[in-house]
Amino acid sequence: MKLKKLLICSIGLSLLLGGCMNMDKKVEDEQTTKNVDTETGSTDNEELNQNQHERDLYMSVQDYTGEEYETPTYNEKIDKFAEENRLVVEKAVKNYFSEEYKTEVIVHNIVGAQDGAAVIVESVGEPHFYTEAIIPIDLSEEEILEDEVWSQKGQxxxxxxxxxxxxxxxxxxxxxxxxxxxxxxxxxxxxxxxxxxxxxxxxxxxxxxxxxxxxxxxxxxxxxxxxxxxxxxxxxxxxxxxxxxxxxxxxxxxxxxxxxxxxxxxxxxxxxxxxxxxxxxxxxxxxxxxxxxxxxxxxxxxxxxxxxxxxxxxxxxxxxxx
Structure with missing residues (x-):
């Protein structure tokens, strides 16, 4: 069985270099940084960058609220436009679920994507579930296509x-x-x-x-x-x-x-x-x-x-x- 959502990220192991150094040690370390590891083909600088990238990309799960969530095709301009027109987006998505699935929903998150916004919702009452829909947005015309909301087949x-x-x-x-x-x-x-x-x-x-x-x-x-x-x-x-x-x-x-x-x-x-x-x-x-x-x-x-x-x-x- 193929389990959904299991994304195995490849994270390289690296050492975070730090501490006070005298001038001779600093020169030695700077020279080492320029050398390429013959086995991995990577430099120490690349390892440090990877370490920084990992710190920027991850956070403690207890502190994570989902505010930073992005779609795989995240579009910042659409994200901003959708948020500015949140009431319009919410109304269109709620109507979609009511008409297509006979279900009242709460909108929890609106995230910009390519040519539209992903809208994550929660059903009201029972049956209780979470799912999402897509609302198309034509940014060139600054238009939200309220009648064209859709969702992935079967989702x-x-x-x-x-x-x-x-x-x-x-x-x-x-x-x-x-x-x-x-x-x-x-x-x-x-x-x-x-x-x-x-x-x-x-x-x-x-x-x-x-x-x-x-x-x-x-x-x-x-x-x-x-x-x-x-x-x-x-x-x-x-x-x-x-x-x-x-x-x-x-x-x-x-x-x-x-x-x-x-x-x-x-x-x-x-x-x-x-x-x-x-x-x-x-x-x-x-x-x-x-x-x-x-x-x-x-x-x-x-x-x-x-x-x-x-x-x-x-x-x-x-x-x-x-």
Whole structure:
């Protein structure tokens, strides 16, 4: 199974040089800086630049609110224009979700992209989920194309399904969430902040400690029922779909945690303990579970903490809960 959002960043290891030097030592170091490492082909200056780049790109997960988030095709001018016209953007996106998906949403973040803005939203009430839409913007005409809002194929549908599953099987999700709350109290790990969850997450039913993905390429019975009967109560959903069956591999549940301390590397023992706990945990949602332990740093622009030193339960190791 292909897990979404697992971006493995290649970060080079480097030494930060510093301290007071006498003149002879300074001259010696300046000469060393000019020499090229014959094995890597890099200079010490390049290593220092890489180190600085890493400091600029990452920040502590506890301090990250998602304000720095950028789309892969980030456009600063469109970002500014969209923010200046936030009320127009919000109204258009809310109308889109209401008309296309029978869902009321809250707009949490508007981020400039190529030819438009990405708008991250959260559903109001249940089913509860996060997702996003794109609103086209013609900057040359200073025009927001309010009637042309769109979303990636299947993205909103899949998000709705994860929200429906969390609503129907609430008790099972509560078992998982209670365990994770106990885990972050027991181990020196944490999740993302609530602000970051709202501004960056677009992955269906999610919390600060895990996110879910639905991998069904075609519309599900759940989704079709929701669109046809958007006003069904939670009790009605539970009554009609409490025995809803699906393949465990269709629901991805990714537990995504960070070390508490800034200079802590991901802890293998904590990782193994959590994996073992999940394997033995009863009464949790049916699905394919992944576990990730990152260090304390998160990428400011992508909102992703996974990097080369992260410890990850890979695709072929996923924990399948029936």
């Amino acid at each position: 909103v549908e899949d998000a709705i399904i994860t929200g429906l599953l969390a609503m129907i099987f609430e008790e099972k999700y509560r078992v998982l969430e209670n365990y994770l709350e106990e885990a972050v109290n027991k181990y020196p790990v944490t999740g993302i902040t609530q602000d970051a969850l709202e501004k960056v997450s677009a992955s269906g039913y999610s919390t600060t400690l895990y996110y879910t993905d639905w991998y069904q390429p075609l519309s599900s019975e759940l989704y079709n029922t929701y669109i046809e009967n958007p006003n069904m109560t939670k009790d009605e959903w539970e009554e009609n779909f409490s025995n809803f069956e699906y393949d465990s591999n269709l629901l991805g549940i990714t537990i995504d945690l960070y070390m508490n301390e800034e200079n802590q590397s991901p802890d293998e023992k904590i990782f193994e303990s959590i994996v073992s706990d999940i394997e033995g945990l009863q009464g949790v949602p049916k699905g394919a579970y992944a576990v990730i332990i990152n260090d304390n740093r998160i990428n400011k622009t992508s909102g992703i903490g996974t990097k080369e030193n992260s410890i990850i339960l890979r695709d072929f190791e996923l924990i399948i809960k029936e």
